[in-house]
Amino acid sequence: MIVANWKMNGSKEEVDSWLRFVSSNLSPNIDNLCIFCPPSCYLDYSSSLIKEISSPVQLGSQNINFSGNSALTGGISSQMLKDLSAEHVLIGHSEQRQYFNEDNDSLKSKITDALTKDISPIFCIGEPQEIKTDNRTKDYLCRQLEILESFDSNLITIAYEPIWAIGSGENADNSYIEEVHSHIKEFCCRELNFKEKVSVVYGGSVKLENCEEILSSSEVDGLLIGGASLDPDTFSKIYNLS
Numbered sequence: 001m002i003v004a005n006w007k008m009n010g011s012k013e014e015v016d017s018w019l020r021f022v023s024s025n026l027s028p029n030i031d032n033l034c035i036f037c038p039p040s041c042y043l044d045y046s047s048s049l050i051k052e053i054s055s056p057v058q059l060g061s062q063n064i065n066f067s068g069n070s071a072l073t074g075g076i077s078s079q080m081l082k083d084l085s086a087e088h089v090l091i092g093h094s095e096q097r098q099y100f101n102e103d104n105d106s107l108k109s110k111i112t113d114a115l116t117k118d119i120s121p122i123f124c125i126g127e128p129q130e131i132k133t134d135n136r137t138k139d140y141l142c143r144q145l146e147i148l149e150s151f152d153s154n155l156i157t158i159a160y161e162p163i164w165a166i167g168s169g170e171n172a173d174n175s176y177i178e179e180v181h182s183h184i185k186e187f188c189c190r191e192l193n194f195k196e197k198v199s200v201v202y203g204g205s206v207k208l209e210n211c212e213e214i215l216s217s218s219e220v221d222g223l224l225i226g227g228a229s230l231d232p233d234t235f236s237k238i239y240n241l242s
């Protein structure tokens with residue numbers, strides 16, 4: 001799975017040219033999904049264009065709000081995402097956790113809600129710099145993972161995104177990624193009783209220059225890409241190398 005997270009970037013024109021370029025330059029592989037998460041206001045346009053040009057790209061939302069809270073100005077429910085043909089949703093991105101004070105309870109409600117509409121959650125976890133410095137990364141991630149206990153491992157993808165690596169230009173090095181991904185998988189099997197090994201993708205300053213090395217580890221099941229996904233040529237090349 002290779003995911004483009006545009007965050008709050010782009011315009012309708014850029015969405016149009018990106019989707020057309022990526023769709024015709026991708027060597028699609030059904031075992032390796034290509035997912036586009038544009039800003040919410042472009043989901044409708046993206047969904048129509050994906051159908052019109054029979055694009056192999058699948059649509060993801062950058063956020064979802066808990067449907068139980070209908071008095072939420074600006075909110076987007078799972079039904080709304082379903083209507084927009086979104087098949088995936090990012091949940092727990094560190095920026096959402098930080099700016100909207102998302103806690104474990106609200107994240108669990110979001111995952112439950114997405115799954116009731118067959119929208120696949122990409123659950124983002126990751127530690128801040130001070131936790132890494134204190135050597136407490138593994139415990140910190142376990143606390144974030146605990147909310148997945150009652151869910152089916154086949155339906156959820158985990159995105160490991162060390163916060164210090166997001167947008168910083170400094171990706172985590174390979175041995176660190178490998179160690180953390182393997183810890184996440186082990187924890188999910190051992191403590192959460194996941195029947196299948198969960199997929200774990202890496203995010204944090206992925207670029208064309210480092211993508212092959214990061215993907216060379218058998219513990220890395222894909223990539224979540226912010227900045228480098230904005231350029232359709234770079235993103236297509238990363239996908240084709242994966």
Ligand code: PEP
Binds near residue numbers: 005169206224228
């Ligand atoms: C992200 O937005 O989740 C991300 C990983 O960003 P970047 O690739 O720019 O670090």
